[in-house]
Amino acid sequence: MGKEQKPPTGSSRHQRKMTLDEEHRHYVRRNAMIVAGAVLAVGILAGGLVFFYVFFVGGHRVPKVVGLTYDQARKKVEAAGFYIEIDPMQDSSGKCGDLEVTEQDPKAGTDAGEELMVTVRLKGLHETPEAAGVESTTSLNPAPENTDQPVESAPAASLPAAGRTTHSVCIDPGHGSGSMGTVLDEATGLDIGDGDGAAGERVAMWQIAQYAKTRLEQAGYSVTLTKGSQDEKVTLKRRAEIGNTCEITIRLHYDTSLHAVIYPAEGQYKQHGSSPRVYVDPQVARGSEVLAEALFGPLQGAGITKKRNDTGGTSNNSGSAYVGSVFSKVPVVLIENDPGLVRDNPGGQDRVAQALVDGVNAYFNR
Ligand SMILES: [Zn+2]
Incomplete structure (x- = not known):
């Protein structure tokens, strides 16, 4: 609460300014209507002339343009009273x-x-990605370094129900390049340094995130990623903070044995050395279980076999799985994907992405 200066009120100068503003607005509005009317009249006249020309003067035969350049074809087509478009x-x-x-x-x-x-x-x-459809996604190579453009070849996902408000989804595409080592969070004593991940994990998770982002946006969601590029190093706490700007957070990883959607559970805690215990917010725990349930169905068709809470963590509550979720203030899940499905496999990556869209739809439509 700082000192606030109130604007001067009641002075004749102030009132005079308001009157002028009002007059100006009226003037602008009147002129805008005149201009709009004139534009409309000219438009109707021009349209009528084209119609008249096409039907009564120039006939309505399509000119031959095969063999011409596009520029030549466009001139010829327009001269004959048609419009031209590229397929x-x-x-x-x-x-x-x-x-x-x-x-x-x-x-x-x-x-x-x-x-x-x-x-x-x-x-x-070339054919457009939309036209090429799913086939083209399977021919994509894993993302090169620093590819932060969304994959454009994902076919249209299920459309949102009419009039639905925009929901926000945060996707955490997993590890950056190289381990950050131990990074202690002063407030909690937790190690918020990110690890390196399994072989091929960083690339595959970044790709899934791109597919999912594209598909979710097509379905009407607003999507935020916790990394700006594939290799960016972001602490686990910062990822959660970015996630907290959305309604839900989905964290992407893979693991040779888990293949699970994992949610934090109430009452879990983590200690690092002599640091204080850190508890999961009960409300976040409940919301996360609901989110996990919604995602689990669709994900079962995409390599996930288990839904479980994080009791014991993925490595006795000391792993990044647990730590990455404990700072969340919104429902959060960690998905340990099956490398056998998604490593170096754009088709499998996109299958997970579509499952995520289906699960997110199920969550928000429940
Ligand atoms: Zn991982």
Whole structure:
């Protein structure tokens, strides 16, 4: 609570300013309506002229554009009163003007009726990821260093129910590059240094996170990751703090034997040397069990065989699994994936991602 200066009130100068502001607003509004009206009138006139030209003057025959460059085709099509588009199944994000038209729809010479759009396919363009679908995800290589772009090839996930409010999900994509060693948290005495993870784990978890982020966003969720890049080192406490800005947190790891969705349980504690005990918030523990339950069903189809609480931890309450969850103020789960499914396997990674979306949907729609 600092000193706050109140704005001057009641002065004639202040009132005069308000009146001017109001007048200005009226003026702007009136002018905006005049402009909008004029734009509308011009638009209707132009549309009418195009319609008249197409149907009564120029006829409505589609010109032949196969064999032309896209630039030439566009001029010819527009001169004939049509519009042109590149097949949305092709990736036209680069320069296309000099590429050759290989196909057109409708065909040349056809009476296009009311169809005003001529769709062309161009030589040398790749199919868009959306068009290529699931197949393309299996051909993706694991992410190179510092790939923090979301994977764009995930096919559309289940859409959100109409009018649903946006829910927020935090995904912790697991280990950074190299162990941080012991990093003691002063407040709790917990070791919040992140480890290195198993062979291939960091790359695979980063990829799952990218797939899941893309799919969740397609399904209408807002998604936050705890790392900005695959290799970034972030303490376990900081990850939890980032997670606490979302409604739920999902932590991704893999382990040769666990294959489990793990949630923190009430009353667990961890000691490090002579540091004080740290307890899990009972409300967080209950919420985390509900989240684990919602995720467990879909994840059973994606390599997870067990749902369990963290009693005893993954290594007697001293592992990063437990420590990473204990700072959470929102429902949190740790998923120990099956390396046999997801290591170097984009198809398996994407299967986990889809299971996560299904589980998150189940959680928020319960
Ligand atoms: Zn791990």
